[in-house]
Amino acid sequence: MRNGERRGPGELEAEVLGVLWDAGEPVSATDVQQRLGGTLAYTTVVTILSRLFEKGVATREKRGRSFAYSPVDDEPGLAARRMRKVLDTETDRSGVLARFVSNLPADDERLLRDLLHESRD
Known part of the structure; x- marks a missing residue:
């Protein structure tokens, strides 16, 4: 949350997707968490990335024991x-x-x- 405000529906997914677009390369959940300012729980970031993958908006590739994510489209x-x-x-x-x-x-x-x-x- 920012300043006690709740995010609107889809706003968090949009922020995470923005990070994927800006990255220009596959990024891990930890990378996304850090690029969002580190205020979100790691598990929240993983959940959002998993949802984006399930919706077909992001792809993922195995990297060690975790995944690196990329957007499907601009x-x-x-x-x-x-x-x-x-x-x-x-x-x-x-x-x-x-x-x-x-x-x-x-x-x-x-x-x-x-x-x-x-x-x-």
Whole structure:
């Protein structure tokens, strides 16, 4: 806890994931704990890293008697995976995509059109 405040849902996972992104190489739970300022219990860090692994957001490799963790994607990649996961649960994909695009601000819609055009070339 920071200054007696409780973290919001997912905030701790986001902080740990931020450490993995910043590290640029596989890191241990001890490394993550230290990079977060050493205020979290080691077991808490291990639990969060295990959850990230189980969710498919992080990979792990055996290093001695413990693991070293890496993110599966960068931040934009993770957001895209989340969006795809939501889309995959819907039965009316066309309707969901149409509604998504129709609710985009004009600049984002233009950007999406440009990206789609580039991907076809």
